[in-house]
Amino acid sequence: MGFIDEIKVRAKSNRQTIVLPETEDRRTYEAAAEILNEDIANLILVGKKEDIEKGGEGLDLSKATIIDPATSEKTSSYIELLVELRKSKGMTAEQAEALLLKDYLYYGVMMVKAGDADGMVAGACHSTADVLRPSLQILKTKPGTKLVSSFFVMVVPDCEYGADGTFVFSDAGLCQNPTAEELAAIAGSSAASFEQLVGKEPVVALLSHSTMGSAKHADVDKVVEATKIAKETYPNFKIDGEFQTDAAIVPSVGQSKAPGNEIAGKANVLIFPDLDAGNIGYKLVQRLAKAEAYGPVTQGISKPVNDLSRGCSAEDIVGVIAITAVQAQNM
Numbered sequence: 001m002g003f004i005d006e007i008k009v010r011a012k013s014n015r016q017t018i019v020l021p022e023t024e025d026r027r028t029y030e031a032a033a034e035i036l037n038e039d040i041a042n043l044i045l046v047g048k049k050e051d052i053e054k055g056g057e058g059l060d061l062s063k064a065t066i067i068d069p070a071t072s073e074k075t076s077s078y079i080e081l082l083v084e085l086r087k088s089k090g091m092t093a094e095q096a097e098a099l100l101l102k103d104y105l106y107y108g109v110m111m112v113k114a115g116d117a118d119g120m121v122a123g124a125c126h127s128t129a130d131v132l133r134p135s136l137q138i139l140k141t142k143p144g145t146k147l148v149s150s151f152f153v154m155v156v157p158d159c160e161y162g163a164d165g166t167f168v169f170s171d172a173g174l175c176q177n178p179t180a181e182e183l184a185a186i187a188g189s190s191a192a193s194f195e196q197l198v199g200k201e202p203v204v205a206l207l208s209h210s211t212m213g214s215a216k217h218a219d220v221d222k223v224v225e226a227t228k229i230a231k232e233t234y235p236n237f238k239i240d241g242e243f244q245t246d247a248a249i250v251p252s253v254g255q256s257k258a259p260g261n262e263i264a265g266k267a268n269v270l271i272f273p274d275l276d277a278g279n280i281g282y283k284l285v286q287r288l289a290k291a292e293a294y295g296p297v298t299q300g301i302s303k304p305v306n307d308l309s310r311g312c313s314a315e316d317i318v319g320v321i322a323i324t325a326v327q328a329q330n331m
């Protein structure tokens with residue numbers, strides 16, 4: 001069974017409730033119909049009943065719960081809770097009400113915060129910053145984690161590298177220019193995410209344009225420092241660097257560039273030095289190698305709110321909803 005089919009089976013075994021706030025996008029409805037048809041999760045669609053009926057025309061969405069912020073009896077409690085959480089930032093009741101009635105992404109995150117949903121998925125028609133900012137402000141980093149970061153699960157067809165072609169790429173969505181300490185935290189979180197979702201031993205490579213000192217530059221120094229911190233902080237995970245991508249994933253190149261290294265050529269978790277590299281890298285593999293790309297999935301956050309690319313398909317949304325449900329089972 002492939003990666004996403006296994007995730008769907010796990011999601012079905014203990015159904016979670018996922019909120020979908022992007023009811024202005026047809027792909028949301030197509031994905032919702034498939035999730036409900038396959039019994040992968042319970043779904044909440046946020047919006048006006050008549051808009052949702054129109055948006056989902058021709059699809060069976062009868063098992064979805066529809067919540068209209070303008071009429072829901074829960075809205076006043078979300079306003080109170082939002083004011084409580086953000087009063088130190090100057091949030092007033094009037095501002096909270098205006099925000100929750102206008103911005104369904106904030107509304108969905110408040111549903112998760114209040115425990116009325118187990119997770120949220122959005123990003124088909126909003127930028128990553130707009131999707132993740134409310135969750136960073138409201139849900140916050142989970143205890144014991146330094147920062148929230150994000151990753152893609154990449155499933156590359158006909159590929160013998162990684163875990164039979166399955167990889168975690170991080171951070172390809174959120175942290176723009178991580179420090180060495182942040183890069184180390186991303187490596188630790190990504191190893192744990194790989195273990196949780198892929199169910200195999202993570203082998204983590206911190207990527208660079210240098211392998212074990214072959215190039216000299218401040219950018220390389222950052223990755224070397226991050227590797228040192230990550231190895232000290234997460235001694236139970238197999239982590240090493242700095243590696244070029246070929247040395248990280250191709251066994252023969254790994255052994256020629258880093259002889260005797262136990263991670264070289266075997267990595268299945270690839271840590272990119274910054275968001276430019278990560279975001280460019282995942283899109284190249286997705287589009288040129290025709291890989292499945294699920295994400296950006298967040299890690300290190302207190303409850304799962306996951307993003308999508310605006311270029312996603314309905315099938316991609318189905319995958320990210322199933323992943324979100326599996327993350328929620330473990331929170």
Ligand SMILES: CC(C)(COP(=O)(O)OP(=O)(O)OC[C@H]1O[C@@H](n2cnc3c(N)ncnc32)[C@H](O)[C@@H]1OP(=O)(O)O)[C@@H](O)C(=O)NCCC(=O)NCCS
Pocket residue numbers: 089128129130132133136137140141146147148149172173174175176279296
């Ligand atoms: C997500 C993002 C918008 C957050 O930054 P921002 O809008 O400038 O927001 P702020 O820095 O004001 O942060 C908002 C809150 O989130 C918190 N936060 C921001 N980044 C965080 C992180 N990585 N982990 C934990 N908390 C974080 C801040 O501490 C702040 O909390 P507060 O409001 O309670 O003080 C920003 O990191 C970003 O734009 N990332 C790139 C997204 C992107 O374009 N990706 C490419 C396509 S996938």
Ligand SMILES: CC(=O)OP(=O)(O)O
Pocket residue numbers: 123126127128172173279295296308309310311
């Ligand atoms: C993840 C990502 O790159 O998102 P988008 O394509 O929407 O910018």
